[in-house]
Amino acid sequence: MNKESKTIRDPIHGDIKLEGLFLDLIDAPEIQRLYDIKQLGFAHLVFPGAHHTRLEHSLGTYYMAFQAGEKLNLDKNEKEIVACAAMLHDIGHGPFSHTLEFILRETIGIDHIDLTEKLIFGEHAIFDPKEKEFIGSPNVFDILNKYAIDQKEIIRLIRGKTNKKPYLSQLLNSSIDVDQLDYLVRDAYYTGVAYGMIDIERFLQTLIINKNKLAVRKKGVGVVENILMARTLMYSSVYFHKTVRIAELMLSKAIEIISDKEPFKFFKMTDAELINELKKMGSFQHEIVTRLKYRTLFKQAYTINESNLDKKSVNLVKRLENIKLRREKEQEFEESLNIPTGHIIIDVPFQELHQAEPRINQTNIIIVDEKETKTLDDYTPVAKAIRLRPIPDWVVMIITDEKYRDIVAKRAEKLLYR
Amino acid sequence: MNKESKTIRDPIHGDIKLEGLFLDLIDAPEIQRLYDIKQLGFAHLVFPGAHHTRLEHSLGTYYMAFQAGEKLNLDKNEKEIVACAAMLHDIGHGPFSHTLEFILRETIGIDHIDLTEKLIFGEHAIFDPKEKEFIGSPNVFDILNKYAIDQKEIIRLIRGKTNKKPYLSQLLNSSIDVDQLDYLVRDAYYTGVAYGMIDIERFLQTLIINKNKLAVRKKGVGVVENILMARTLMYSSVYFHKTVRIAELMLSKAIEIISDKEPFKFFKMTDAELINELKKMGSFQHEIVTRLKYRTLFKQAYTINESNLDKKSVNLVKRLENIKLRREKEQEFEESLNIPTGHIIIDVPFQELHQAEPRINQTNIIIVDEKETKTLDDYTPVAKAIRLRPIPDWVVMIITDEKYRDIVAKRAEKLLYR
Amino acid sequence: MNKESKTIRDPIHGDIKLEGLFLDLIDAPEIQRLYDIKQLGFAHLVFPGAHHTRLEHSLGTYYMAFQAGEKLNLDKNEKEIVACAAMLHDIGHGPFSHTLEFILRETIGIDHIDLTEKLIFGEHAIFDPKEKEFIGSPNVFDILNKYAIDQKEIIRLIRGKTNKKPYLSQLLNSSIDVDQLDYLVRDAYYTGVAYGMIDIERFLQTLIINKNKLAVRKKGVGVVENILMARTLMYSSVYFHKTVRIAELMLSKAIEIISDKEPFKFFKMTDAELINELKKMGSFQHEIVTRLKYRTLFKQAYTINESNLDKKSVNLVKRLENIKLRREKEQEFEESLNIPTGHIIIDVPFQELHQAEPRINQTNIIIVDEKETKTLDDYTPVAKAIRLRPIPDWVVMIITDEKYRDIVAKRAEKLLYR
């Protein structure tokens, strides 16, 4: 059996060829684990095709980084390191991808990039000691050593902090990075929501390096507008779909109320391992896991939308953005209405959206014309408009068990504003 | 919130609208569980996009049954019952779909249709008693009662045994049934292997009822040839891909060696529940589950292909098709070569293929020309050729842990033929 | 041969079924002629796949009108008349579609809707008297009579002037009409430029009639933003692609300088008939036709872009928008630089764009939420931004034969501003 190269069929990019470093990396336990992390958390509860995983997204990002490297005429080493960072950029992702990110950051202060870093530096093992015997491949740290890849540089690229060659980092971390391109097109494919369909070839054609930074040729203005639009529409209709959001809030709550959470413990699990772990915990966790399995979700009892936001509610939202005050308010509801713990969740999504996707505010891309360099806003008013466009359309939402919905709905105003 | 109808976006068929009976069924625990049963077992280990589930296939089959009913001008009741049987035809599927079918049939004598029947007749609950409280929907049996659907007729349709209207049953169980059409197109989409792409619209146009049987208009000869070709190519390249097969054999072995298996216990689990259950069992099960998680698969040590089959090996194959003799031979290998139990698996796939997909031999479709009725073979020699085409190309394969590969390879001939 | 219904395969919408009135209309000479009118004029010179014709667009618009009628629960008569108007809305289109529209409107004062009206009222025959004998089908006027369709109502629908049921007219004439939807998706398909790809099913789901007007449900805001974006990007990159524009300007000039043009004479021709007619005319026409055949196009000698527009040039543009003054200026160039007549063309595209597609300014769509009715601008800032986005990016362009390019480039500023 020839182990020199391997071709994997990806429904998005077609055949992806792997050799050397990349052929080794794909077998590493940190990458293989991504087979069990759904790319879009609970989106399949609304879009039944959305079971795709971080593994294929990692592969796709690797592929696109490599293609972009070719188009930009990067040298062999640059191409290798950016493609390597692309393949590894998500290995620290916890179960259900972004679902638990916010709650774990709030409660134990770490996020998936912290775990990614630990894994790349070999300071942490992704697997259980009992599993080790049956893992046929070295881990990522050892593979990088074998190929003399500088782990620190990989982390700098992933964190968007390379000083020497900003364009390399921007290929993975900017408004026009390949990570985003891959996930938009991939999520569009598996959800069946066409918004994310972007002309990848055309995009790659327009990339250019300008004064060490990643930029876009003037003929690419349309492609970039298209990408920004695709992203905002995918956020509205898929990533912040209300039902998907409710499922995510439920799981987050089940985790949140666990006391003394060990750092990284939850991050390291696969989707299925987390569900199984929760099932064995307290009765609330068992309830939530069963509800998610059979799609018996909490219902929306009260909502303030962008369009009916007044001065009074603006102040309320400001207060509720503080997670501590929000949790206190939830408790108030539970106590006043005699609702068991965990069955009232108040969602104030704005902050979380912007932490999950900071690129949403970065639309000011460098545009290179024959002689001059401007920014996207000089060519089109659309980019700015997209930045100002609200996602999602609710600013506060209260969800609860169906049987409490009516009482919560009736008393919400009063309780919220007291 | 209007609960009268709901539209679900399917990447294959587009928007699928559900009302009444079907809106209730989609929420039933038996259907919701299918979210956690992968359509293609371990195919994602080779085709990383193949994480789609029985839920969306059930939805797709429902949709196609309904469309076919429209094209055939079936009456309202006929359309309803065939679409209902279509939606329910897979509710008894065990974890990883067909993967464990063979071993459970051999060892405890039941298959997924038996469980389907029990569920439809309300003789069995899909869920754990502890889960019941958090399931917001009635089960399938009760929903069918509510809408006065005859459960027995549903089962007859699923088993292909309706006497009154054979065409209804054939819509779900024949060489040109909609179950197959949906899975071919769906699997092609998620694996990225284009072979399964069939022109569904064109197919539906050519259906006709002839003397109470499902038939195809003469202009549909090409479509049918295309379907048969698509099926055989998908079997060769996806369903019986060698690596996928190895993973399936490993999991089957882990189940097989469990003594006193309770009927339906394994069938009722989800993919993740089975994996978790096995992890807690003996050390061999733990090993297999870990290997599958990290893709540390057994390797092929010896193979007899269709093309190097001689008289001697034909006799061997015949003996090995007997599962008892096959297991004895595996034990012989393990004992002679000092290999721990479960680490030698001999695969003789022919029989299993034909049990898994009996439709593979049914190519003789009725073709209706203006005046006369013939069969597909009267119009094209291709159908028969496809029946004779070998899938897969190996007739015997021995797999084992990588560290025993060389010794097994060296001693295989001798041990097999002694 | 059963003539009761016929199914036509369209690459965009799949199978389109025609019966009764529509089966007759498709055979009418006015519709059959559209086989010979390219949808996008000379776009194939840049996008080699763009040879699609008004015939398939007419068929597609018919299909979409019908589908929209179904979704909106229109009654049988409404569906029929709107689908009929959809199928006929382009029968008056001249050769190369919009290419000659502007010049014919300027010089003889009629446009394609005037001819459409004449044809529908039976006041004009599309064919040559000598051809009549070999046309096997009645013309549109007679077919409409046969089915008792009110020709006046058809025209009102096409002209956007129905008073009784504005929503019917808006289905064909508004920012969210089906004409536009069909052409965007179709042109995207044949050019390979993905911008125009819109989720038609999702769009149709969101349509609603509100106080007798066509409106969109709130959940459709994203779809509508997507359509507006698609349109603006298709205009920039395809319809006003600079090379395509140059070819169109050349053909227009060849027509323009023909003295005493008979009304409708040019409108009635097919693409090929026009080319052939021009070839036999004066030497300038022969030159242009040959240049177009072999793609020996005029070159751009001087351009003022949106981004380098200053006060002085704004005044110039204002003057040049007057076609008479523009023609005088062209003559000045020709005389000063000793360039033969017709070899200098000054393009000031703004006005023409807005005449060709008045919908480009109509983005203020009615949005219907559960209780209230607002407009698109209340929900998103993107619509307005798209209205303000410049298409194309040049405001003045001078083109000429390659051999005069340098001299024109050198002298342009001086000549333009004197």
Added chain:
Amino acid sequence: MNKESKTIRDPIHGDIKLEGLFLDLIDAPEIQRLYDIKQLGFAHLVFPGAHHTRLEHSLGTYYMAFQAGEKLNLDKNEKEIVACAAMLHDIGHGPFSHTLEFILRETIGIDHIDLTEKLIFGEHAIFDPKEKEFIGSPNVFDILNKYAIDQKEIIRLIRGKTNKKPYLSQLLNSSIDVDQLDYLVRDAYYTGVAYGMIDIERFLQTLIINKNKLAVRKKGVGVVENILMARTLMYSSVYFHKTVRIAELMLSKAIEIISDKEPFKFFKMTDAELINELKKMGSFQHEIVTRLKYRTLFKQAYTINESNLDKKSVNLVKRLENIKLRREKEQEFEESLNIPTGHIIIDVPFQELHQAEPRINQTNIIIVDEKETKTLDDYTPVAKAIRLRPIPDWVVMIITDEKYRDIVAKRAEKLLYR
């Protein structure tokens, strides 16, 4: 304006980049003319999307030849010459592609490859002398000289007659050549008939050179079966669609009865030029051209199908395959039934199919396994079955003006067999 490279968007292959030799060739008058030659003759009368031209097919074949060259690791010169032959292989095609091929071969003894040869050797100009002045590019012969390409080798490659490196010629002329791959996928795209959809990437992966010949790796057996199946289904349902065939027979007849046809005169025209030329000729030509314009086609009056062929009719077919006897028989019909000349056409398609596509019988492809070399028939019975499959399903068809249909139908048997 940088003329060093140019990227053309093809709906099938995406961006196609042209440089050097190929950038020059694409502008040559011989290639530009192909913009006006429809790839599928009159197929648009049945499949309204099928207006694509030989130009894009030439570009696509060039692209695929280049890709295949890369996969096969051909050297720079080999890649260049095979891609060059690919781009030029159709420059001698007459109007409506294959439509007139048969009749011109029968009546003046030349075919499109003869004209291709003349053009490549510079022995003939594709353009009219009057056009020369406005053609901005040198012709193919001169461009080849400029780049020192051996014209004779190009012709040998196109004719399938290279002795030195058969694999180069086979890339353009064999059962698995890229010409065929491009046209199948392209025709599927524009007709909307999915049969031709082939996985091009997978195909290219499996190519290999074996003993100087083009062969396929064993894993490619499925791809090749898929290609053969696609081809046979596209022939049945598109290329030999009965209505398309009738239109082609009508045009052929209009040409056939022109006495003293000048060699190459008709071959050199574009579709539109031919139509225009015929319109000015005799009244029969004018009739045919008008009928085609308005789709007033001849009707089928009598047919013998493959399935009702008996001994007597076999003999008849054998006689009618002789074109002279067939023409006499047509005359007999016309005289006996008092039908004007040209209004009876007897079609005996078998011979013509096999002249148009000799590859239809070449299915015996070399398959290379790890150690051994076999042929496709050793692996699958499907290839042979496809060779034996009848296309089209009629063996004799008589068509005539609708008004003579009944009388012809009634008298056909008698007249045919007398």
